Amino acid sequence: MVLKFAILGCGHIATKMAAAVKALEKNGMGVECYAVASRTLDKAKKFADDYGFGRAYGSYEELAKDPDVDLIYIATPHSEHYKDILLCLEQGKNLLVEKAFTANALLASEAIALAEEKGVFLSEAMWTRFLPAVQMVKDWICAGKIGTVESVEADFSMPLSHIERLRNPALAGGALLDLGIYSLTFADIFLTDEKIGGVANHIVQTKSKCVKFHTGVDATDWIDLVYKNGQVAHLKTSMVAPLKNEGVIYGTAGFIRVQNLNDMVELQLFDVAGTLVESVKPPRIANCYEYEVLGCKSALEKGLRESPEIPHGKTMQMMTQMDKLRESWGVAYPFEQSPAQVWERSGDKSFLEICDIETGKTELIKEFDCVIEAPNWSADGKFLTYNSNGRIYRYELGTGTISEVPSLFVDNCNNDHVLAPDGTGLYVSHHTKEDGLSRIYKIFFDGRMPVLVTPLAPSYLHGVTPDGKVLAYCAERDGEYDIYTIPAEGGNETQLTTAFGLNDGPEYDCDGEYVWFNSVRTGRMQAWRMKADGSEQTQMTFDAHSNTWFPHISPDRTKVVMLAYHERDVRPGDHVPNKDVEIRIMTGNDKTGWSKPRTLLKLFGGQGTLNVNSWAPDSRRFAYVRYART
Numbered sequence: 090m091v092l093k094f095a096i097l098g099c100g101h102i103a104t105k106m107a108a109a110v111k112a113l114e115k116n117g118m119g120v121e122c123y124a125v126a127s128r129t130l131d132k133a134k135k136f137a138d139d140y141g142f143g144r145a146y147g148s149y150e151e152l153a154k155d156p157d158v159d160l161i162y163i164a165t166p167h168s169e170h171y172k173d174i175l176l177c178l179e180q181g182k183n184l185l186v187e188k189a190f191t192a193n194a195l196l197a198s199e200a201i202a203l204a205e206e207k208g209v210f211l212s213e214a215m216w217t218r219f220l221p222a223v224q225m226v227k228d229w230i231c232a233g234k235i236g237t238v239e240s241v242e243a244d245f246s247m248p249l250s251h252i253e254r255l256r257n258p259a260l261a262g263g264a265l266l267d268l269g270i271y272s273l274t275f276a277d278i279f280l281t282d283e284k285i286g287g288v289a290n291h292i293v294q295t296k297s298k299c300v301k302f303h304t305g306v307d308a309t310d311w312i313d314l315v316y317k318n319g320q321v322a323h324l325k326t327s328m329v330a331p332l333k334n335e336g337v338i339y340g341t342a343g344f345i346r347v348q349n350l351n352d353m354v355e356l357q358l359f360d361v362a363g364t365l366v367e368s369v370k371p372p373r374i375a376n377c378y379e380y381e382v383l384g385c386k387s388a389l390e391k392g393l394r395e396s397p398e399i400p401h402g403k404t405m406q407m408m409t410q411m412d413k414l415r416e417s418w419g420v421a422y423p424f425e426q427s428p429a430q431v432w433e434r435s436g437d438k439s440f441l442e443i444c445d446i447e448t449g450k451t452e453l454i455k456e457f458d459c460v461i462e463a464p465n466w467s468a469d470g471k472f473l474t475y476n477s478n479g480r481i482y483r484y485e486l487g488t489g490t491i492s493e494v495p496s497l498f499v500d501n502c503n504n505d506h507v508l509a510p511d512g513t514g515l516y517v518s519h520h521t522k523e524d525g526l527s528r529i530y531k532i533f534f535d536g537r538m539p540v541l542v543t544p545l546a547p548s549y550l551h552g553v554t555p556d557g558k559v560l561a562y563c564a565e566r567d568g569e570y571d572i573y574t575i576p577a578e579g580g581n582e583t584q585l586t587t588a589f590g591l592n593d594g595p596e597y598d599c600d601g602e603y604v605w606f607n608s609v610r611t612g613r614m615q616a617w618r619m620k621a622d623g624s625e626q627t628q629m630t631f632d633a634h635s636n637t638w639f640p641h642i643s644p645d646r647t648k649v650v651m652l653a654y655h656e657r658d659v660r661p662g663d664h665v666p667n668k669d670v671e672i673r674i675m676t677g678n679d680k681t682g683w684s685k686p687r688t689l690l691k692l693f694g695g696q697g698t699l700n701v702n703s704w705a706p707d708s709r710r711f712a713y714v715r716y717a718r719t
Contacts, residue, residue: 092386093123093157097149097173098164099136102187105378106162107140112375113382114141120382123159126152149173153180160185160385162214166254168261168422171196174211178203183210185385189266193425194408199656201401201612202633210389212381212396213404217274219380219396222353222371226338226345230285234358234366235340238286239320241279243272243336245350246309246327255328256304261422263306265411269326271350273407275336276314276322290316291589292410293568299418302329307420317567352377405612406589409660431667431695434460435717441475441484444689445710446648446674451690454712455489462697463504464712465515466705473703473712474515476502481515481532495536503527504700505549509577510557516542516577518550518562529562531577542579551639551701552596552604553577554621561585561595561604572606572623585623591662594639596702597621598646605629605640605649614661616640616651616675630675630686637673637686638664639700643708649675650711651686652699666695672713693718 094110096103103125113120122142127133130147137145146152152161153176160183163173167189174191177184178200190213191197204211217223230238245268249255255262281290294315302308309327316322336347343366348355358367373379381398388396395401415421439457441464444450454473461477464484473484474494479501481494494515496502505518505527514533521528526546530539542560552561557577564573564582572595575582586592588610595606601621608617611628614636619626630637635653642649653671654664672690677683692698692715703712 090119090159090386090390092120092382092389093159094120094382095124095126095152095155095158095161096136096142096164097126097152097161097177098169099125099127099132100164100166103136103162103164104140105376106164106382107136107142109375109378110382111141113379116374118374118383119386123157124152124155149176153177153182159183160210160382160389162382163187166260167266168192168259168424171200174200175203178207178209178211181207181209183385183389185212185214185381187214188270189261189411190404190408192261192266192422194405194412194660195425195657197405197408198613198661199634201405202656205394205401206633208394210385210394211401212385212388213399214381215270215274215399215407216378216381217271217351217353218278218398219384220353220371220377221380222347222356223278225369225371226279226347226353226356227282227285229345229356229358230279230338230340233342235338235344236342236361238279238338238340240339241276241320241322241336242324242339243275243322243350244325244333245269245271246325246330246333248331249328250302250308256302256306258305258422259424262304263302263308263420264310264326264328265307265414265420268328269307269310269312269324270407270411272312272324272326272336273410275347275350276324277403277407279338280314280316280320280322286318286320288318289587289589290318290320291567291569293317295413297414297417299414299420301418301420305420307415307418310414310418312414317569401612402589402610405661409662412660431665432693433719434667434693435719438717440715440717441473441712442715443705443710443712444672446689447709449689454486455484460697460716462714463506463700464703464714465506465508465701466703466712467508468510468512468706470706474506474508475714476504476506476517481506481517483534494532494534496530496532496539497536498522499530499532499539503549504697505551505562507550507553507701510553510555516550516553516560518548521546529560529575540579542577543575543582545582548573549593551594551606554597554601555599556601561597563591563593563595572604583623585619586626588626592617596639596641598642599644600646603642605642607638607640607651609661612661613656614638614654614664616649629683632686635671636661636664638696641699641702641704641711643704643711644706645708647676647678648704648708649683650689650699650704651675652694652696653686653688664696666697667693667716667718668695669718670694670698672699 124144133145
């Protein structure tokens, strides 16, 4: 395969890539300098002449429509990546996108979803991950030349604040997306690789500080990371400090110094006394940009749709990490909506309603002048329970009578609660006074003393087995949110999921055979199912443009209702209140298969709308809450 390579955008970074691609072409390595595009034809022609590209286009649209191009490298400022990606994906083009991939994780998730929907190749151009030097360092570590890795230090700083793109918030400026991504990547490469550490490793604690530039972007950042196995990373980046570009990996028997985080021009091995043992300057064909091109070429020849060196999940992980850092610093770009941003309700009105899936009709049960959330439907069909202002209430369907479920000191319940199968009360998630974290308690209709089930926190209840003996819940342990079970009377918890990212909303079916849940492990939040022992974890929904939350299986096991957020309204791992959402349903069984979800209702709601199972015993109706939007 001769890869017809094109460049969209003719700025500074494009010149680096052009030089690398020309070197590959000259060396007969199966890459052709095919085309370039700029906003003006004159600039494109000059660039094509300077670097030996065969075609020049005066607009990005013309390049995207060229039927012969095999791979387009997007070299525009990262504030423009999203719209340039969508432009090219709509024409079915394979893409290599300069880092930072997009300005934030929301935009990244939408771009990745569209690429997967179109069935085309998409990769982030984080060239460092493609370098042969990375494997050389890993080989030293795996050979035990520095003993056990204990920490990483990385600093990529450069005085760049005079450049408009870096200082302007409207262009997604700042140190983090331009320089800091390298420091974060350096730590990720050498502290999370299972081949180095032998076990999966992830961040359990982040501490950071930012000094802002006068325009509001981040100028200098310090980031300390603690990992599950005790390793630490001390990272720095700055666009105002003097030049420094170095990473060090410290082990029990020595350390490795990497000169230049981005292209790793020299690798130095030191013993524990600090004596230089070995120094290597890794070979390069041109300027090291060529390795990501060769990586993409290899992936395309294998029919892959993402790069093994930086799969879509890794791009999303790094984008989300940077989002959270910026959020903690109060650094936002004027064109982005905060993922946590919500709309105002019309006062605090709530509407408790029932949907009949056979007729499609909805019925207003009661209007409240307060916020209520998460209705449960009793097994005998006579009442609903819901939470409001930290308490649990019972609504009698026959009479409309409302009574508070006595819970004594358990007075700060969230919207994670289920009715106990024995009819004596509910299991609830209560934010305890000592630390404000959620723990699971059982409260009783007869007012007896609540019983603590999960001493460890935070724990968010979602499911109980039909016999009432086991609870399923989402819990954060060591920085990761996974699904656990525990005996209803208390005891040792059992972890069922280990996939990276949030796993939430576990709920047993009426036979206790399966647990339905939602997981972000494939990039977008989707509905999943597993056996009660955690085996056979299977994705059940594949919605490219919505995040699916809280799948609720009907008593007859033939219907699942779920909540869906549009991809632009929340990050895949977020479920916030006061959003425009949809309630969707999928039907079927294991013998005939399951349908794709279809939309039943569109409403203003969020996490309290359909947070816990609210099916009626007849498997025909379910309860939900909506709100009025101003």
